Amino acid sequence: MSHKILLTSREVNIILHRLACQLIEKHLDFSDTVLIGLQPRGRFLAERIKQLLEQEYNVTGIELGFLDITFFRDDFRRSDKPLEANRTEIDFLVENKKVVFIDDVLYTGRSIRAALTAIQSFGRPSEIELLVLIDRRFSRHLPIQPDYRGRQVDAINDEKVKVSWKEHDGEDSVYLI
Amino acid sequence: MKELSVNHLLGIKYINKNDIDLIFETADQFKEVINRPIKKVPSLRDITIANIFFENSTRTKLSFELAQKRLSADVISFSAAQSSVKKGETLIDTVNNILSMKVDMVVMRHERPGAAHFLSRNVNASIVNAGDGAHEHPTQGLLDSYTIREKLGEVGGKKVVIVGDILHSRVALSNIFALQMQGAEVRVCGPKTLIPKYIESLGVKVEPNLRKALEWADVANMLRVQNERLDVNYFPSTREYAQQYGVDKALLDSLDKEIIIMHPGPINRGVEITSDVADSQQSVILEQVENGVAVRMAVIYLLASKIKQ
Numbered sequence: 001m002s003h004k005i006l007l008t009s010r011e012v013n014i015i016l017h018r019l020a021c022q023l024i025e026k027h028l029d030f031s032d033t034v035l036i037g038l039q040p041r042g043r044f045l046a047e048r049i050k051q052l053l054e055q056e057y058n059v060t061g062i063e064l065g066f067l068d069i070t071f072f073r074d075d076f077r078r079s080d081k082p083l084e085a086n087r088t089e090i091d092f093l094v095e096n097k098k099v100v101f102i103d104d105v106l107y108t109g110r111s112i113r114a115a116l117t118a119i120q121s122f123g124r125p126s127e128i129e130l131l132v133l134i135d136r137r138f139s140r141h142l143p144i145q146p147d148y149r150g151r152q153v154d155a156i157n158d159e160k161v162k163v164s165w166k167e168h169d170g171e172d173s174v175y176l177i
Numbered sequence: 178m179k180e181l182s183v184n185h186l187l188g189i190k191y192i193n194k195n196d197i198d199l200i201f202e203t204a205d206q207f208k209e210v211i212n213r214p215i216k217k218v219p220s221l222r223d224i225t226i227a228n229i230f231f232e233n234s235t236r237t238k239l240s241f242e243l244a245q246k247r248l249s250a251d252v253i254s255f256s257a258a259q260s261s262v263k264k265g266e267t268l269i270d271t272v273n274n275i276l277s278m279k280v281d282m283v284v285m286r287h288e289r290p291g292a293a294h295f296l297s298r299n300v301n302a303s304i305v306n307a308g309d310g311a312h313e314h315p316t317q318g319l320l321d322s323y324t325i326r327e328k329l330g331e332v333g334g335k336k337v338v339i340v341g342d343i344l345h346s347r348v349a350l351s352n353i354f355a356l357q358m359q360g361a362e363v364r365v366c367g368p369k370t371l372i373p374k375y376i377e378s379l380g381v382k383v384e385p386n387l388r389k390a391l392e393w394a395d396v397a398n399m400l401r402v403q404n405e406r407l408d409v410n411y412f413p414s415t416r417e418y419a420q421q422y423g424v425d426k427a428l429l430d431s432l433d434k435e436i437i438i439m440h441p442g443p444i445n446r447g448v449e450i451t452s453d454v455a456d457s458q459q460s461v462i463l464e465q466v467e468n469g470v471a472v473r474m475a476v477i478y479l480l481a482s483k484i485k486q
Contacts, residue, residue, distance in 0.1 A: 071210070071218035077482055082179030085206040121215035
């Protein structure tokens with residue numbers, strides 16, 4: 001099982017800055033926008049992006065929430081994987097707001113489909129966008145594409161894309177394993 | 178380990194501590210769901226559940242129905258009138274009805290102990306015991322512990338006294354099993370005629386004096402006098418029961434610490450507890466009801482996830 005490095009720490013950093021700038025271009029001062037990290041792993045990326053926007057680009061008052069999609073998955077009872085739910089923390093209404101879903105890897109698109117259904121429980125967003133660090137193109141099962149993408153990757157089914165974060169795993173990096 | 182060790186919920190005595198922890202973690206998630214603007218999750222949309230209540234119920238029946246509907250399951254409910262169910266006979270008829278409706282899960286309350294167990298051996302469905310005679314009421318035992326965990330942080334090491342008609346109470350037995358499994362210490366208090374003879378063999382001490390029991394405890398679970406199960410006079414009068422084993426505000430305030438008052442419902446106001454106690458800050462009776470929905474959602478969700486496609 002080979003570990004191929006896709007993004008080094010420096011490359012991840014540059015990409016995060018670029019994504020932050022792209023977000024600012026579209027959403028300006030974020031007064032009508034909320035960021036939603038998809039649990040469990042989109043959470044770290046979402047927190048990083050918020051931190052970057054606040055500290056490096058002086059955007060204040062950004063609303064950040066975390067959405068758990070375990071109960072909206074379409075593989076309940078169909079897969080042997082035990083389901084582990086994480087916390088959903090959305091302390092604001094998404095009614096009429098622009099929602100940006102943030103996840104680390106976009107693969108089949110089923111998680112995003114679940115998130116699109118799940119977010120309806122919190123209101124009716126005015127629009128929903130998707131930001132991902134890694135887009136595994138050609139692996140989609142559904143017609144779902146990101147609005148902001150870090151890096152596009154071609155990976156075969158057996159391979160997994162592993163994203164590590166400094167706060168959690170010691171370094172920022174993306175590996176293909 | 179993220180799966181229940183059982184395929185049915187027949188009683189607390191058949192599950193283990195890991196199961197309880199898993200149910201509580203899942204219930205935490207569902208408690209958040211039932212506080213959202215849209216309180217539904219679609220997980221159980223391909224599951225059919227039958228609620229069969231042979232005994233009267235308000236709380237439990239509504240609670241189960243609500244839990245099932247919030248999980249998007251298809252629900253059919255029927256209550257048999259309070260007729261005497263001959264041992265086994267009518268139940269077999271019911272079993273045949275269920276088989277022909279192809280339901281995935283059955284929630285049953287029955288007056289005979291062991292009825293849920295019987296069903297689990299004869300029906301190809303997942304069974305949840307909503308109370309079988311004076312035997313067990315596992316979801317009540319779970320939601321009571323869940324409420325204690327919510328209020329006090331954890332159940333282990335806490336002191337819980339169960340007050341009242343222990344003899345006829347399935348709530349008491351399920352609570353005893355659940356609390357002991359989580360490391361709490363349990364005592365019972367009530368008229369001698371209503372305390373089972375061998376309760377001490379369960380590791381439960383008897384404290385005949387209510388004041389002493391409350392002074393010892395962190396939590397008091399007040400049971401209703403089960404008039405429908407009293408075949409003889411177990412105490413001289415309701416008034417005498419209330420005087421000796423009922424809790425009023427004066428008694429509660431005279432204790433040197435604030436204890437939590439629980440009651441599975443329905444309350445006989447003025448008998449087990451007075452109105453000012455039931456409506457006081459220390460009573461968690463309504464929280465028990467809210468937690469009941471979340472815990473039942475968790476139980477049904479976890480049992481359903483074991484029913485393979």
